[in-house]
Amino acid sequence: MALTQTSIRNAEAAGAVDYASKPLRAAQQKVAIAQRLIDRKKYDRAKSHLALAIVDAELAEASAEAKKSALAEDELAQSIDLMKKEIERAQGQ
Amino acid sequence: MKEKNVIIKTKLSIVIGCALLATGCAGKKPNAHLDSARSVYERVSSSDVVNEFSTEDLNVAKLKLDDAVDAWKDKKSKGEINKRAYIAEKYALIAEQRSTLLQHQAQIENGKLERTNAQMDLRVNEADAAKKAALDMTAKAEQLQKEVQMREQKLQAQLAEISELKALQAQNTDRGMVLTLGDVLFDTGESTLRAGAINNINQVAAFLQKYPDRTLQIEGHTDSTGDDEFNYNLSTDRALAVRSVLQEQGIDGSRIVARGLGENAPIASNSVAEGRQRNRRVEIIFNQTEDTLLSGIDE
Numbered sequence: 347m348a349l350t351q352t353s354i355r356n357a358e359a360a361g362a363v364d365y366a367s368k369p370l371r372a373a374q375q376k377v378a379i380a381q382r383l384i385d386r387k388k389y390d391r392a393k394s395h396l397a398l399a400i401v402d403a404e405l406a407e408a409s410a411e412a413k414k415s416a417l418a419e420d421e422l423a424q425s426i427d428l429m430k431k432e433i434e435r436a437q438g439q
Numbered sequence: 440m441k442e443k444n445v446i447i448k449t450k451l452s453i454v455i456g457c458a459l460l461a462t463g464c465a466g467k468k469p470n471a472h473l474d475s476a477r478s479v480y481e482r483v484s485s486s487d488v489v490n491e492f493s494t495e496d497l498n499v500a501k502l503k504l505d506d507a508v509d510a511w512k513d514k515k516s517k518g519e520i521n522k523r524a525y526i527a528e529k530y531a532l533i534a535e536q537r538s539t540l541l542q543h544q545a546q547i548e549n550g551k552l553e554r555t556n557a558q559m560d561l562r563v564n565e566a567d568a569a570k571k572a573a574l575d576m577t578a579k580a581e582q583l584q585k586e587v588q589m590r591e592q593k594l595q596a597q598l599a600e601i602s603e604l605k606a607l608q609a610q611n612t613d614r615g616m617v618l619t620l621g622d623v624l625f626d627t628g629e630s631t632l633r634a635g636a637i638n639n640i641n642q643v644a645a646f647l648q649k650y651p652d653r654t655l656q657i658e659g660h661t662d663s664t665g666d667d668e669f670n671y672n673l674s675t676d677r678a679l680a681v682r683s684v685l686q687e688q689g690i691d692g693s694r695i696v697a698r699g700l701g702e703n704a705p706i707a708s709n710s711v712a713e714g715r716q717r718n719r720r721v722e723i724i725f726n727q728t729e730d731t732l733l734s735g736i737d738e
Binding site for chain 1 (some may be wrong): 453518522525526529530532533536537539540543544546547550553554556558559560563564565
């Protein structure tokens with residue numbers, strides 16, 4: 347359980363809430379199910395869900411990082427574009 | 440890396456081949472989760488970006504898929520097969536996302552380099568502009584200095600010219616510098632110049648030769664004694680006589696306007712002898728030139 351929650355926290359810290367909500371929600375749902383199973387002392391099935399939740403959380407983290415890097419790249423490209431235009435303008439004068 | 444990729448793909452096709460062959464075989468039922476995991480893995484493993492940037496993640500995904508296939512081959516429970524297939528599929532997707540991340544990161548590094556270059560270009564432009572401005576200002580300052588020097592030289596030349604005129608006994612008036620040749624330089628009632636006057640006029644000729652831009656007016660005047668017409672003719676003849684001497688000295692006649700004004704422009708009273716003597720005169724007026732900026736300035 348602790349390991350799963352760490353994975354989810356990592357995903358949230360990477361921005362999964364905004365950028366990868368679907369796999370994050372899948373992980374959270376599995377944790378909730380696992381919690382209910384633990385309450386009913388069905389530990390083996392709970393463990394199973396927790397293991398799958400970790401994979402969901404890892405995917406959420408990877409997806410969020412990928413999305414953020416795409417945005418960062420766009421932003422950088424735009425700033426370079428602006429600079430190049432400024433250079434062209436300066437050289438045109 | 441490519442080679443590795445081919446090997447992975449070959450292994451995969453063997454796995455798939457087994458699975459497909461096995462489908463009809465005893466006991467092993469087809470599993471939708473496993474099929475899904477396989478097709479996701481196949482798609483991801485054939486991506487160029489994944490093969491370039493995240494082969495390690497792809498290998499992990501491959502191991503997970505093998506686990507799932509093993510479970511299926513070993514006829515494990517459906518739940519176990521489904522669980523492993525789910526994990527395998529997610530790991531394939533993770534490999535895909537990682538490769539996307541790494542690709543963007545690589546492009547960001549390139550972009551940073553490009554940005555640094557652009558920043559340097561911008562600074563070079565700025566430096567060039569500043570340098571050009573500095574050079575322009577230096578050139579302007581030099582130009583101004585030259586102008587000041589030229590004006591000073593002109594001023595010195597004009598001062599020299601004026602002091603030469605003063606040496607000729609010319610007076611500064613509002614008509615310009617005026618040299619007055621007195622009555623004593625002519626025989627009474629005549630327009631012939633006496634020898635002493637010639638010397639005086641030769642100095643004027645020397646001045647005119649030195650300053651070829653200068654032009655002259657020569658005006659003859661008389662006192663009020665005697666006939667108007669006689670006075671007019673006498674003053675005209677005297678003016679022309681001065682002009683002739685200058686022309687004899689090589690001064691171009693076009694630079695000299697000579698005329699007689701008779702008794703019409705006295706500078707003193709005609710009722711006393713001294714006044715009358717002052718009125719009998721020839722005036723040489725040095726016309727102002729464009730350069731005589733100092734004309735009118737009293738020194």
